Amino acid sequence: MREVFRNELDELATQLVDMSTKVLDSIRLANQAVQNNDLDLAERVIEADADIDAMQHTLDQQAAEILALQAPVAADLRAVIGALRMSASLERMGDLARHIAQQVRIRYPESAIPQHFSGTFARMGDAAEKIAEATVNLLSNPGLSMVPTINAIDEELDELHLSVFAKLADAPAEDLAPRHIADVTLLSRYYERFGDHAVSVSQKVEYLLTGNWEPYLSRK
Amino acid sequence: MREVFRNELDELATQLVDMSTKVLDSIRLANQAVQNNDLDLAERVIEADADIDAMQHTLDQQAAEILALQAPVAADLRAVIGALRMSASLERMGDLARHIAQQVRIRYPESAIPQHFSGTFARMGDAAEKIAEATVNLLSNPGLSMVPTINAIDEELDELHLSVFAKLADAPAEDLAPRHIADVTLLSRYYERFGDHAVSVSQKVEYLLTGNWEPYLSRK
Numbered sequence: 001m002r003e004v005f006r007n008e009l010d011e012l013a014t015q016l017v018d019m020s021t022k023v024l025d026s027i028r029l030a031n032q033a034v035q036n037n038d039l040d041l042a043e044r045v046i047e048a049d050a051d052i053d054a055m056q057h058t059l060d061q062q063a064a065e066i067l068a069l070q071a072p073v074a075a076d077l078r079a080v081i082g083a084l085r086m087s088a089s090l091e092r093m094g095d096l097a098r099h100i101a102q103q104v105r106i107r108y109p110e111s112a113i114p115q116h117f118s119g120t121f122a123r124m125g126d127a128a129e130k131i132a133e134a135t136v137n138l139l140s141n142p143g144l145s146m147v148p149t150i151n152a153i154d155e156e157l158d159e160l161h162l163s164v165f166a167k168l169a170d171a172p173a174e175d176l177a178p179r180h181i182a183d184v185t186l187l188s189r190y191y192e193r194f195g196d197h198a199v200s201v202s203q204k205v206e207y208l209l210t211g212n213w214e215p216y217l218s219r220k
Numbered sequence: 221m222r223e224v225f226r227n228e229l230d231e232l233a234t235q236l237v238d239m240s241t242k243v244l245d246s247i248r249l250a251n252q253a254v255q256n257n258d259l260d261l262a263e264r265v266i267e268a269d270a271d272i273d274a275m276q277h278t279l280d281q282q283a284a285e286i287l288a289l290q291a292p293v294a295a296d297l298r299a300v301i302g303a304l305r306m307s308a309s310l311e312r313m314g315d316l317a318r319h320i321a322q323q324v325r326i327r328y329p330e331s332a333i334p335q336h337f338s339g340t341f342a343r344m345g346d347a348a349e350k351i352a353e354a355t356v357n358l359l360s361n362p363g364l365s366m367v368p369t370i371n372a373i374d375e376e377l378d379e380l381h382l383s384v385f386a387k388l389a390d391a392p393a394e395d396l397a398p399r400h401i402a403d404v405t406l407l408s409r410y411y412e413r414f415g416d417h418a419v420s421v422s423q424k425v426e427y428l429l430t431g432n433w434e435p436y437l438s439r440k
Contacts, residue, residue, distance in 0.1 A: 064301055071291030081284055081304070088308065168398040178388040181401040189409065 005070050008062070012083045015059045017139045019090045020201075022052050024132040026097035027194065031125035033104045034187070035118070037111045045101035052094035056087045063087075075211075082208040086139075089197040089204070093132070096194045103187055107179075112187065114180045116171065117164070124160045124191040127153050131198040138205055150202045157195035164188040225290050228282070232303045235279045237359045239310045240421075242272050244352040246317035247414065251345035253324045254407070255338070257331045265321035272314035276307045283307075295431075302428040306359075309420040313352070316414045323407055327399070332407060334400045336391065337384070344380045344411040347373050351418040358425055370422045377415035384408040 026045050033041035063084050066072065072080055103112040113121050131153040138146035165188075168181060176184075246265050253261035283304050286292065292300055323332040333341050351373040358366035385408075388401060 064297065067287060067301070068293045068297050073288045077284065077288050081287070084301070084304065085308070088305070165399070165402055168402050171398055174394075176398060178391055178396060178401050179385070181398050182385055182388050182405045185402045185405040186409065189406065 005066075005072070005076075008066050008070070009072075009076060009079055012059060012063060012066070012080065013139070015055065015062070016083060016086055016090070017136065019052060019055045019059070019087060019094075020132070020136045020139050022048070022055065023090055023093045023097065024129070024136055026052070026094055027100075027125075027128050027132050030097040030100040031129060033101050034112055035122060035125060037104060037108065039105060039108045042101040042104035042108075046098050046105070049094050049098040052091060056091040059087045060084060075208075078208050078211060082204045085204045086201050089200040090135075093135075093194055093197045096190045096197070099190045100187060103183055103190075107183060112183045114176060114184065116175065117167065117184055120160060120164060120167065121187065121191075124157065124188065127156050127160065128191050128194050131157070131195050135198045135201055138202055142209075144206060144209060147202045147206060150198050154195040154199045157192050161188050161192040225286075225292075225296075228286050228290070229292075229296060229299055232279060232283060232286070232300070233359070235275065235282070236303060236306055236310070237356065239272060239275045239279070239307060239314075240352070240356045240359050242268070242275065243310055243313045243317065244349070244356055246272070246314055247320075247345075247348050247352050250317040250320040251349060253321050254332055255342060255345060257324060257328065259325060259328045262321040262324035262328075266318050266325070269314050269318040272311060276311040279307045280304060295428075298428050298431060302424045305424045306421050309417040309424070310355075313355075313414055313417045316410045316417070319410045320407060323403055323410075327403060332403045334396060334404065336395065337387065337404055340380060340384060340387065341407065341411075344377065344408065347376050347380065348411050348414050351377070351415050355418045355421055358422055362429075364426060364429060367422045367426060370418050374415040374419045377412050381408050381412040 026048055029041050029048075030045045032038060033045060063080050066080050067077075070076075106112070131150055134146045134149045134153065138150065164184060168176075168184065246268055249261050249268075250265045252258060253265060283300050286300050290296075326332070351370055354366045354369045354373065358370065384404060388396075388404065
């Protein structure tokens with residue numbers, strides 16, 4: 001009986017790794033789609049998001065069954081609650097990759113990124129990929145060694161997000177159509193939120209390993 | 221023993237009502253702050269968000285204790301999982317009210333809403349208040365009667381959000397500075413997301429009452 005239970009918990013952990021790997025794929029393709037204005041790639045990201053949603057659905061159902069049938073306590077209970085929370089964050093990261101791809105589709109054949117901003121969004125895309133990779137690592141290997149990396153990349157994303165507004169404020173109005181400014185604002189917001197959710201996942205891993213909610217609260 | 225357990229579940233339900241009431245207060249004040257460009261009010265909303273975060277923290281700890289000590293099953297288990305999910309959505313609604321207030325502070329003494337958009341944001345603010353009221357009702361009175369109301373207001377918010385972009389596309393570039401367009405884009409997105417989270421809460425109430433995840437998935 002206990003072995004069945006351990007296998008079930010391991011299965012949840014494996015599903016979280018699978019979800020995060022799928023999120024990494026999505027953000028990589030979304031970055032390529034937005035940087036190369038590639039509509040086909042954008043469509044692929046939009047379609048693939050349904051798979052991530054389905055993975056969350058499966059994981060959540062299994063977590064609920066474990067709670068019902070095994071009535072876990074202490075660290076095991078934390079693992080199941082943590083899995084429920086992390087699946088919600090990973091699902092949102094998938095949504096945000098989809099939102100980025102949708103901006104490409106909305107603006108096509110025009111580019112969603114005005115040339116003036118291509119460098120900034122290349123850096124944002126790079127940071128988003130790195131934070132998604134770090135999230136896969138965090139979930140694949142027990143331990144907190146990835147937490148500082150994730151926090152540092154999130155700060156980089158926050159700074160890039162602020163730099164977009166500084167750049168918008170400096171740009172002469174005649175260089176940018178209102179729709180371009182709206183695109184840039186939304187895209188920047190999506191990348192920034194993508195980082196926030198990776199931080200949420202890492203905070204939940206901290207909670208899982210320490211039982212302490214404080215890091216979760218302290219960064220609010 | 222069972223009576224203690226029932227009281228604990230009732231206590232979770234009461235806390236969700238309290239959280240939603242606090243969210244309603246915040247969005248009301250945030251609307252006034254943004255519509256009247258009132259910095260003091262904006263500061264109050266920003267400060268009050270810490271209370272909503274603390275309420276979520278308390279609720280989640282109690283839910284985890286109930287899972288650990290009572291090992292609920294079936295409908296009771298769904299209630300506890302549902303409470304954990306709903307507290308996360310309500311906490312995000314509080315964050316979004318704070319984000320709206322922060323836009324007032326960032327742009328002050330200038331208004332965050334260009335005059336051209338004041339009518340649209342008055343309607344968005346009104347819809348956000350109504351959806352927050354409906355959420356309080358939903359959580360106060362068992363049943364699904366509020367669900368169609370919440371979905372209808374959410375659709376109204378989505379339409380208003382799209383109308384903002386249509387209006388931006390039509391606006392002559394010289395009428396709007398880039399910072400105004402960025403403000404309008406973000407504010408509109410915050411209101412739209414506020415509605416999405418109310419829908420999430422109502423979907424969780426459906427799950428709670430029916431055990432069925434499908435409405436949750438079907439609206440993804």
